[in-house]
Amino acid sequence: MIRWIVAAGVALCIAAVGQPGGLPFTIEAVENVSAHFPGAPKLQSFAWAQWDGKWIFIGGRTTGYHGVGAADADFPRAGSNDRIWVIDPSLAKTYSFPLASLPSALTAVKDQWLSSNLLFFQDKSTLYLAGGYGANSNGKLVTYPVLSRVDLQALVKGVVAGTDTFSDTIRWTTSTLVQSAGGELLKLDDGSFYLAGGHVFTGSYRDFEAGNEQETKTASQKYLGEIRRLKLTDAGGRPYVDLIERYADPEFARRDLNAGLIILPDGHSLGAAIYGGVFTREQLNFSKPIYWDAFTSPHVDEYEQKMSAYSCATVQMFDPDSKTMYTTFFGGISRWTWDEKKSVFVQAPLVGDKTKTVYLDGMPWIDQISTLARHGGHSEEFVQSSRLGGFVGANAAFLPVAGLKRIRADAPVYDLSALRGKRTLIGYIYGGIRAFPREFPYLESSPSYSAGNVPTKPNDLILAVYITVPASRR
Structure with a gap:
């Protein structure tokens, strides 16, 4: 069934956005430690x-931003x-294994694992990968209707x-239910997987631009515009995907978003959140977060998030004493x-269009770190005083240090x-695009x-992320 969700009609009492003085911690990510990770x-x-x-890294690209209106x-x-x-x-050691050396029976998986913007989720020792966009073995640019998994x-x-002793743990299937790029895959306490947002893109972006970003015989784009609740099962060593429910809303038609698990106010139960994403009809970003949990359908919040509208590195933290959830965003767009x-937000200018010599699309690259605090259904946004060590964060990952204490072992x-x-030291900003x-x-x-x-270029910095938390809560 498909269910249409109405955005929450009750306006929240939102505190004024402030500087990090209102946060119980500060975060910095300036130090480049890439020399510690040779190779x-x-x-x-x-x-x-x-x-x-x-x-473990799978998929992605080794180039910078794809550009617009140009040959690249x-x-x-x-x-x-x-x-x-x-x-x-x-051990400061790097290992790799060529996808080409996987068995020919896994050609569909090899193609998918060569793609970018895959949806993925780690469930204990299993990594699930869904969708992704890229050129297949026949040279056709597609969004893959593939779900694969591997034992980590x-x-x-x-x-x-350096040997293939793992490909026999790879399982895969095809289903249009997981055909997406630039969305997110999450799992909640009900055992269901949730595929959120993204789009199905076919053909080249250059052809799509040449067609004035309209569907043509050579290029097309369709936003999912929904969140899908899925049941993933296994039979005879093969995964199966079943649809439990669809949740649809115009606000869900976004891609290249940020998403993550959150801890609910009870201090233990899991919820899910989506932040930002692109593109609105005005070719800008979405600003209202989306929240849901295992027992509550996705709903659009009334809060207007300002910073980091595009997929970037994030870290989620929860204070069990104040029952406050903190999501920190590192740079991006x-x-x-x-x-x-001046202690104010400044909206980026919109100037010209792709055909003009001067073109500012209103969504610049940034080097700032922001934190969204959520307590009792109310949200407040803060910008850290320390900037990143470069214009990085877009399409990057926050990699936590080993042993960093979680609220729950599985999240x-x-x-x-x-x-x-x-x-x-809580982790590192790794990969992504450096602008x-x-x-x-x-x-x-x-x-x-x-x-x-x-x-732009693929990010050559690995930034150490430090958090400073006072001994007592403010």
């Missing part, structure tokens, strides 16, 4: 997992990540050893920036109370490059 790949828009203290506005197979990567931070323990062991001198939401009274949005001499007062022509 680490430079990737963006990849799927990742952690097992036994090691990082495409996703050639040559720019795909064609290896499975495992990094052991404790076997995968890590095989990649580290934003409709707004924060003016520290990457971290216990803020365990960090009180100290400055702690250089200002012209020489690269100052904040320097002219901006036109949108789509900003010089």
Whole structure:
């Protein structure tokens, strides 16, 4: 069945947005520690997992932003990540395994694992991967109707050893229910998986632009516009996907969004949240978060989030004492920036269009860190005083350090109370796109490059993320 969701009609009493003085912690991500990880790949828009203290990367691209209105506005197979990567931070060692060496029976999986913007979710020792966009083995650019999964323990062991002792744990199936790129895949306490947002893109982005971003014989785009509640089962060693329910709303027609698990006010139950995403009819971002849990249908919040509207690295933390959920966003692309001198948000200008010499699309690259605090149904947004060590964060990942205490063992939401009274390394900003949005001499007062022509590259920085939490709550 399909259910249409009406946005919550009750306006929240929202406190004024403030500086980090209202937060019970500060976060900084300036120090580049990439030298500590020799051989680490430079990737963006990849799927990742952690097992036994090691990082696992699948899919994504080895190039920068695809651009607009130019010859590089495409996703050639040559720019795909064609290896499975495992990094052991404790030993500063990097291992990889070529996708081409997987059995021919897994051709569909190999194609999918070469794609970018996959939806993925780690459920204990299993990594699920859904959808993704890229060029298949026949050279056709598609969004994959593929769901695959792999046992992480076997995968890590095989990649580290350099032998295929893991492909027999890979299972896959095809279903249009998981055909999406730029969405998110989450699992809640009811055992259901939720596929949220994204789009189905076919053909090249260059052809799509040439057709004035309208559907043609060579390129098309369709936003899912819904959140799907799915049941994933296994029979005879093959996964199956069944639809339980669809939740539809115009606000759900977004892609390249941020999403994550949250802890509900009871201090234990899981919920889910979506933040930002693109594109509205005005070619801008969505600003209202979407929340739901295992027993409550997705609903659109009334709060208007300002910062980091596009997929970026995030970290989720919960304070069990105050019952407050904190989601921190690292850079990326934003409709707004924060003016520290005036203590106000500044909306990015809209100038020209893709055909003009000067074109500002209203969504610039940023180097700021923001935190959305949610307590008792009320939200407040803060901007950290420390900036990132570069214009990074877009299509990146926050990789927590091993042993960082979680509220629940099965969910990457971290216990803020365990960090009180100290400055702690909690993880790293890894991968994504590094942008250089200002012209020489690269100052904040320097002219901006036109949108789509900003010089970019795969992020070569690995930024250490530190949090400082006072000994007592404010």
